[in-house]
Amino acid sequence: MSAYQQLSSLFQRLFHYEHLGAMAGWDQLTMMPTGGSDARAEAMAELEVLMHRTLTAPEVGEWLASADAESLDDAQRANLREMHRAWHDAVVLPERLVEARSLAGARCEQAWRRQRPDNDWAGFADNLREVVRLSREEATIRAEATGTSRYEALLNKFEPDMNVTELDRLFNDLRDGLPGLLAQVVERQRSSPAHTPEGPFDIEAQRRLGQETMRRLGFDFEHGRLDVSLHPFCGGVPEDVRLTTRYREDECLSSLMGIIHETGHARYEQNLPAPWRGQPLGRARSMSIHESQSLTFEMQLGRSEAFVRQLAPQLVAHFGNRPGFEVDNLVRLAQRVEPGLIRVDADEVSYPAHILLRYEIERALIEGEIEVDDIPALWDEKMQHYLGLETRGNYRDGPMQDIHWTDGSFGYFPTYSLGAMLAAQLMAAVRRDHPELDERLAAGEPGILFDWLKAQIWQQGSRFETPELIRRATGEPLDAGYYRRHLESRYLGEPAGRSGGVAKRAHQPIGSGNEDD
Amino acid sequence: MSAYQQLSSLFQRLFHYEHLGAMAGWDQLTMMPTGGSDARAEAMAELEVLMHRTLTAPEVGEWLASADAESLDDAQRANLREMHRAWHDAVVLPERLVEARSLAGARCEQAWRRQRPDNDWAGFADNLREVVRLSREEATIRAEATGTSRYEALLNKFEPDMNVTELDRLFNDLRDGLPGLLAQVVERQRSSPAHTPEGPFDIEAQRRLGQETMRRLGFDFEHGRLDVSLHPFCGGVPEDVRLTTRYREDECLSSLMGIIHETGHARYEQNLPAPWRGQPLGRARSMSIHESQSLTFEMQLGRSEAFVRQLAPQLVAHFGNRPGFEVDNLVRLAQRVEPGLIRVDADEVSYPAHILLRYEIERALIEGEIEVDDIPALWDEKMQHYLGLETRGNYRDGPMQDIHWTDGSFGYFPTYSLGAMLAAQLMAAVRRDHPELDERLAAGEPGILFDWLKAQIWQQGSRFETPELIRRATGEPLDAGYYRRHLESRYLGEPAGRSGGVAKRAHQPIGSGNEDD
Structure with missing residues (x-):
């Protein structure tokens, strides 16, 4: 087998592992009884470690180097480019961090399901601090490997070819124009309000x-x-x-x-x-x-x-x-x-404000400019600034409303906008x-x-x-x-x-x- | 870490893999849309190969040997005994056979879901022949390793401490007494028939x-x-x-x-x-x-x-x-x-007849005394003998009614009785x-x-x-x-x-x- 074929077969195997993870993940969110959460979290962390170990085995780096020199058509060349990227993404992280991140994320997310209805920010913050600590460690390692900022390194997990400068350029366009547009639209719709049909709807x-x-x-x-x-x-x-x-x-x-x-x-x-x-x-x-x-x-x-x-x-x-x-x-x-x-109930005019707010907070958090305890005050301030809304003390509908931070998916929010x-x-x-x-x-x-x-x-x-x-x-x-x-x-x-x-x-x-x- | 601890941690890992397999398997039978079957079969075969490879890695045999000499309490000693058994069960089989068996079983089972309603014995037999071929290969390998008969080697996958001589002794007790008992009970119940409550039942x-x-x-x-x-x-x-x-x-x-x-x-x-x-x-x-x-x-x-x-x-x-x-x-x-x-609708008096019939057929099949094509005639003959029922041509409610043979679970049926x-x-x-x-x-x-x-x-x-x-x-x-x-x-x-x-x-x-x- 050529090095490229070795790699193809490796990625096919990883795809099968991912299949099992995708189904276990779906089940966790749709079917799993609450008492199954610890065992599930351990099984899924094990799978992440397995996938990381499989992808970063010593021979994979050698195959990638050899495959570069092999004769490939355009599509295979593009496939190899993506293999390189996946390998680089994985090989910089130590296995210990992969496992710790998975377990801390699962723990924080599971607890959040109870803490959110209870508006329990203090309890949530306890778990989130560990998630943030691990995410910063990951960001530092990635940033050193790629020469980007720490936040950009996490952003690139979800959006590989985006950089923070470009992101800011695109977002500034929103930031400048939206508050005015929003006020205009709200004013305009005042004259023709929509009537909400009455339930119940079976x-x-x-x-x-x-x-x-x-x-x-x-x-x-x-x-x-x-x-x-x-x-x-x-x-x-x-x-x-x-x-x-x-x-x-x-x-x-x-x-x-x-x-x-x-x-x-x-x-x-x-x-x-x-x-x-x-x-x-x-x-x-x-x-x-x-x-x-x-x-x-x-x-x-x-x-x-x-x-x-x-x-x-x-x-x-x-x-x-x-x-x-x-x-x-x-x-x-x-x-x-x-x-x-x-955020998830927002209309498309006010939606970007929710993203700008989260982007600004998570970027400062990952760059070490703020700590978890600073989040609620910043959230209040930005909700006031962007949408004119008061959220003080309402953590449930404030910084505890999203699932993303619970498992350390910092860098994800900008992709919505x-x-x-x-x-x-x-x-x-x-x-x-x-x-x-x-x-x-x-x-x-x-x-x-x-x-x-x-x-x-x-x-x-x-x-x-x-x-x-x-x-x-x-x-x-x-x-x-x-x-x-x-x-x-x-x-x-x-x-x-x-x-x-x-x-x-x-x-x-x-x-x-x-x-x- | 002691060898015993190494083994404990290995089995913990295997347990996490099994968790993923159990959930994918449950999903396959309860939730999965039909178009997902090929991808699922491949993912599950990959998992079986992974588990086999993990359990049979060269160091595991060495750990088992070393752990035998380590100081363990009774429970740990029993745990080690079961580790030995799991390892022996796995190490005799080549990885190729593990994968082929998994894929052939999934293929046969998936096709059977359509073939059974169609009463398509010929189509089913095509797939079953391959399943039987691989099961015989497995049985031969296991029998050589353990010094048992081929069928007993498969029986021991489900019932480790049972042998065919003992099984026959226990089953003869049923075989001899049941036809008479069954006739007596049917005759006795004739005088006080049960009335089936009428549906529909929501x-x-x-x-x-x-x-x-x-x-x-x-x-x-x-x-x-x-x-x-x-x-x-x-x-x-x-x-x-x-x-x-x-x-x-x-x-x-x-x-x-x-x-x-x-x-x-x-x-x-x-x-x-x-x-x-x-x-x-x-x-x-x-x-x-x-x-x-x-x-x-x-x-x-x-x-x-x-x-x-x-x-x-x-x-x-x-x-x-x-x-x-x-x-x-x-x-x-x-x-x-x-x-x-x-079988699954049978009362507890006639149930053993269903098991005896299957046991006799699958044992002869694995021992090479009959072929897949001989099954329908034998089935008819034994249903006539044990239960006085005619099944000729009705494959759907005959040898195609059970899921067990489709994935090669020969040796399982006796455990019911x-x-x-x-x-x-x-x-x-x-x-x-x-x-x-x-x-x-x-x-x-x-x-x-x-x-x-x-x-x-x-x-x-x-x-x-x-x-x-x-x-x-x-x-x-x-x-x-x-x-x-x-x-x-x-x-x-x-x-x-x-x-x-x-x-x-x-x-x-x-x-x-x-x-x-």
């Missing part, structure tokens, strides 16, 4: 509507499931994608929009290039690309007037006719902007390539959008690095302007109820150049 | 009744779940035991009795000695001991008059009063004897130790039984070899006479509806010696 009917919607959006139930978890997510493996939602009896739109969001993640996974299954090239590109798919589904498509218009009769079919199910009202509901405490920016940019690109897009969507035929995403993003896997993937798909680098213009168009431009997309940009010729403001 | 109500019953039987829902699968089983790990049932709308007792059966398995697992978790000593002793627990729950307790009497008002509470819910009729139903084609024998013997022992047992059971207080099982069986784990465990618990070796006398007592002795146990033996003094006929 959970079983919500589940059926969710599954129906997933089918319409192309989800393949032969290779996936829909279940319930406290915190919705999309997990599993490409052959068996597991997505979750949570239902509320008093409300029916939020779980549905959550399902549409996760279906975007799911279709990406289900349509990764099958011949490359098990190889690094067959994997999703990065977290921001992933999030761009879920947000294309939820925000660009799901909350557009065209989609909501088709949803209205289905709501009636599943729940009976109720006041508030009129199309105009449903569109106002789907596009309602209202600053709130909870990068994904939102890219979703808007992708949608604009589809409109350029297919000027008939909005007509098709209005007719309830989203296939043209899915086909484009499949060809440009899903089937590309990790063949190209992120900037190159974006450039090939849209003709230009990631540009926050698309997102801002999408928000302006949907929330300030056309009257709500007429167009949900960036219609004013819909008929520009293909490849009309730089879309910068 | 599935959700059945589930609630099942969970309630599990709670009454001591199942710990903090460390386990109840779900649905095509073929009921008990899986998971001691900290998180997963049991399943299947519901029928037209019938409510069979799923409940299935739940009671699996709860017996589950309580054994949940009550294994916690300080030995992850070590061989902390494991369930063998499959016959396991089955003795499920059958103590289902047959000795669950189908006794005392238990059914308490069940009656619960049936009424969950399904409303219906004709057939009278206590006397319910007891007749729970104890109805009716030869049928399907060994377990049935032991369950009767254990119940007699509890009665000797606690003459008040039947009064307590009649009062709906089965705690005395569970406490005895916990102390004598569950908490013992694998500390003693099977014959020693049985001798310590019951004062004598495994004796088929208890089972025969239990059947005679329940089905011929007292009128059905008065006593469900071996009441005539209840007041013998403790340790009254050999119970042989």
Whole structure:
């Protein structure tokens, strides 16, 4: 076997291990009884150690060096590039840290499930300090190996080709424009408030509507499931994608929009290039690309007037006719902007504020500028600054609301807003390539959008690095302007109820150049 | 670290790997969409190879040799004995065979799920031939290593301390007495037929009744779940035991009795000695001991008059009063004897015939005396002989009805009847130790039984070899006479509806010696 073939077979093995981890992880969040958590945490930490040990075995470095000199085609070369990256990511960390991080994360997360409802910040902070200590240790090791800042080193675990300078440039665009935009939109919507349809909404009917919607959006139930978890997510493996939602009896739109969001993640996974299954090239590109798919589904498509218009009769079919199910009202509901405490419930105009706040805090935390005990005061200050909301003493709906920090996923949050920016940019690109897009969507035929995403993003896997993937798909680098213009168009431009997309940009010729403001 | 400590830590690691396999296996049978089967099979085969490789690494043999000379207490010595056994079981098999067996088994089982409803024997036989070929190869290797017959070598995977001579001695007792007993019981029951209550029985109500019953039987829902699968089983790990049932709308007792059966398995697992978790000593002793627990729950307790009497008002509470819910009729139903084609639906009088038939066929198959193509004719002949039933051409309800052969679990079937024998013997022992047992059971207080099982069986784990465990618990070796006398007592002795146990033996003094006929 050539060194490249040795590596291919190694990564195939790692893929099988990951499969077991993905299923154990899904089960942990959907099925596992509480008493199973310690044993599960130990088993999953063991798996992480195994995968780390497998990937960093002494011969792997030699194979990588030899494979560089072997004759490979372009795809194999790209696959080898990703192998190098995965190996570098792993080999810098000592096994001891991999295991300690996994166990501390599991401990913090499990305790958080009880501490959050109890608003027990002191208890949570005790566990979080250990998670932060280990994350800083990891960040220091990675930063030394790559010559980046400590925070950037963690960011790169989720978003390999992003640096903090570029991130700040993109985020400044949001930071400057959003507070004004938000105030304008809130003021504008005051005159035409949305009416919330009254429950109860039968959970079983919500589940059926969710599954129906997933089918319409192309989800393949032969290779996936829909279940319930406290915190919705999309997990599993490409052959068996597991997505979750949570239902509320008093409300029916939020779980549905959550399902549409996760279906975007799911279709990406289900349509990764099958011949490359098990190889690094067959994997999703990065977290921001992933999030761009879920947000294309939820925000660009799901909350557009065209989609909501088709949803209205289905709501009636599943729940009976109720006041508030009129199309105009449903569109106002789907596009309602209202600053709130909870990130996952946030509308797309105030959402970036939640990310900026978390990004600023977690970056300072990892760089050692603040400590865990400083978080609540900073949180209060930034919520006040960005959204004008008071959170003092409400840890539950403040810094304890997210699962990400509990297991040390620092550097993850920015990918949400990068994904939102890219979703808007992708949608604009589809409109350029297919000027008939909005007509098709209005007719309830989203296939043209899915086909484009499949060809440009899903089937590309990790063949190209992120900037190159974006450039090939849209003709230009990631540009926050698309997102801002999408928000302006949907929330300030056309009257709500007429167009949900960036219609004013819909008929520009293909490849009309730089879309910068 | 001493060699013994090295081994302890190795087995702890293997336990974590097993945890992942147990959860992936449970998921495969309860949750997995059909399109996920190939990827799952590959991931699970990879795990089996990993576990085999881990256990058979060159240093393990050296550790075992060194540990023999180390200073250990009795429990550690017993743990080391079980480590030796696990290692011997693994080290004789080449890794290639471990992987091939796993993949061929998964392929055959997955295809069988479609082939069985289609009655497609030819298609099934194609896959089964490969499974048999690999099982014979395994049997030959094991037989050469241990000096046993090929079939005995496979039997010993599930029942380590049993040999074919002893098995035949025990089974001959059944073979000789059962046809006559069966005819007598069927004739006797003809005069007082049971009336089957009419459905439909709401599935959700059945589930609630099942969970309630599990709670009454001591199942710990903090460390386990109840779900649905095509073929009921008990899986998971001691900290998180997963049991399943299947519901029928037209019938409510069979799923409940299935739940009671699996709860017996589950309580054994949940009550294994916690300080030995992850070590061989902390494991369930063998499959016959396991089955003795499920059958103590289902047959000795669950189908006794005392238990059914308490069940009656619960049936009424969950399904409303219906004709057939009278206590006397319910007891007749729970104890109805009716030869049928399907093993898992069989009553406890005709059940052994299903086992004898399978034992005779699989033994001849593994010893090379017959081929896969000979199975249907032999099946017909033996069903005719043992139960007087015609099965010709009905493969679905004939040799294709069980999951066991699909993945090569030859040698497993005999443990069902060994377990049935032991369950009767254990119940007699509890009665000797606690003459008040039947009064307590009649009062709906089965705690005395569970406490005895916990102390004598569950908490013992694998500390003693099977014959020693049985001798310590019951004062004598495994004796088929208890089972025969239990059947005679329940089905011929007292009128059905008065006593469900071996009441005539209840007041013998403790340790009254050999119970042989």
